[in-house]
Amino acid sequence: MTDAILKVVGILGDFFVRSPTRFAPGTARCLTAFLVLAACFGCDRSGDDRTSVEAPRIVVTDDTGYRIELREAPARVVSIAPNVTEIMFAIGADKKLVGVTDICDFPPEATQKPKIGNFVNPDLEKIVAREPDLVIGSGTFHPVLGRLRDLGVSVLSFNPTTIDELLVMIEKMGVVMECEAPARELTTSLTTEIESVRSDLPTGDRVKVFVEIWHDPLMTAGAGSFVNDLVETAGGDNIAASIRNHYFEISQEHVLDANPDIILAAYMEKDVSAREMILNRETWRTVSAVASGRVYDDIDPDLLLRPSVRAVHTVKELAERFYPERFGEQSK
């Protein structure tokens, strides 16, 4: 290695010192440069041999295919997604939580935890400063996660797009936190809840649902989004489900053409209600949901878009709005 460097330096020196006026032949110079490249590629062969002394007790693979092996349950955990924070509390592992994002607002106790930046762009330095054994992310891909792994921090990244995947995530988190029993209990009760809604659903035609994620530009959620699975589980037919993308812009034309029976507004505006706004759209008068007034904005967007425990309870809420004749009577 050092020989190669010395040789290169020698050749370089030759060019600068020996031939001040003449132009050295181009090929020789290119050769020099690529010699350096070869030397650099040659080095850095430090392979790390990972011979673990003890067999790991906890082995979990996340949704990106990354596997962590831990000899003991992590004592300090940083959550970089609000749904992870909610699940940590739900399975009783909240005492281990030493960092959350700015938007982790549920349960209210979560806001008392130290902050590590926002959800979209968490701050690497603030995360490291919390000295975590484990960092758990969810949803969007964070470049930060790769850096954390580089620093030797265990990282898990979940991306549940269906209720089933969410249940798997909860159980995996139970395994990592050594809260398996409460996690299993939770998923069992959630499964029961979903099954009871499912058994009450009508067998005939399903209502057509348009999920309005945002109004300007008009955005919706397709297959591959969590809210799509909530709607489908509650017996609705998402009019954008044929599009294999999560959240995207959609043209009005598409909505008018599909003529949804129900519109769900998954956002809140400060001054006007989303429902009023949609009902007052001139061009949407012919849409059956607008004509019949079945436009809903009364479900907290977090309950629709955040893949967490509370979202599963939303399925019943949705079913009540989709099929009031079946679920309305039951609730009385």
Place this chain on the structure above:
Amino acid sequence: MKNPSSKRAKKTALSLLVLLLLWALVVVLSSTIGPADISFGQCISVLCSRMPWVSAENVPEVHETIIFRVRLPRILMASLVGASLAVAGAVFQGLLRNPLAEPYILGVSSGAAVGATVAMVVGLATVAGGFGFVFVPALAFLGALVAMVAAYQLAKIGRTVPVHTLILAGVVVNAFFSAVVMFIVSRAGPQLHGIMFWLMGNLEPVAGTAMLARFVVPLVVVGFILIALYCRDLNVLAFGEESAVQLGMNAGAVKRVLFVSASLITGVVVAMSGMIGFVGLVVPHSVRMIVGADHRSLIPTAAIAGASFLIVADTVARVASVPVGAVTALIGCPFFAYLLRTRKRVMNV
């Protein structure tokens, strides 16, 4: 007796020394600034703890991690990228004999971004074990080269590249490649959310320091060496191709090597850190005022000054939590406007 050449060498050496000291100072200062709650004194004691003649006394491990493994890698990355962009800018300005030439303005950065985005979206980065990663800078280099050639061919009139046609060519190339990136990203789905952040300029070495050492540094070093070896030729070219040919230089070949080298370092750093503009404009022009237009002085000083410049810009970006590309643009655009106004008079554009 003093000849002008040794005088230049002396001045260059002095400037290099001063700039190196300045860079060291900037590195130290920048490593004491960040969102984590570590005081200036604590930072200095952490930094000193690694020095052989100072005894390390109860330095918390987490502070060490933050400074040596979180802040310093990013600072070194900023140095590498800043130096590369400044050198690329200086080379483009010399080659095209045009003061407004710069990787970002020419559209070379957007071309590189297209290449890198394609490599990431198609998943080339993850094939063939760790070595598939080399596709990202490689395709970025290809994209940079294509954009460079396109801008050059569009802009040149005869053998010269006038300011106004260059800017127009840059606008067109930039618009086209930016549109291609937007198209790819919008089709890519959720896992590539991070790409948007990366595009705006992000100096966090997200690929990992091992990847940087293995793929990025060698490629950039090769580009630097090639450019260093051709500095003298660049001087001659800057006087015009005719004089170069009269001196017995194979002007076409030299130009090709320089275009390729500058595109190489641009492509590689864009693949790592996204599109950071105006570094190649602000730094070479500022340095030229001090060391003059001789590329043998200009290139090395621009490299070191570029490193310091981008560290400062990135420190602002880190503290304010904005993309570093926005910071360099805020500094660079007024500078660009100033150059455009002054050169307009001189060059009679």
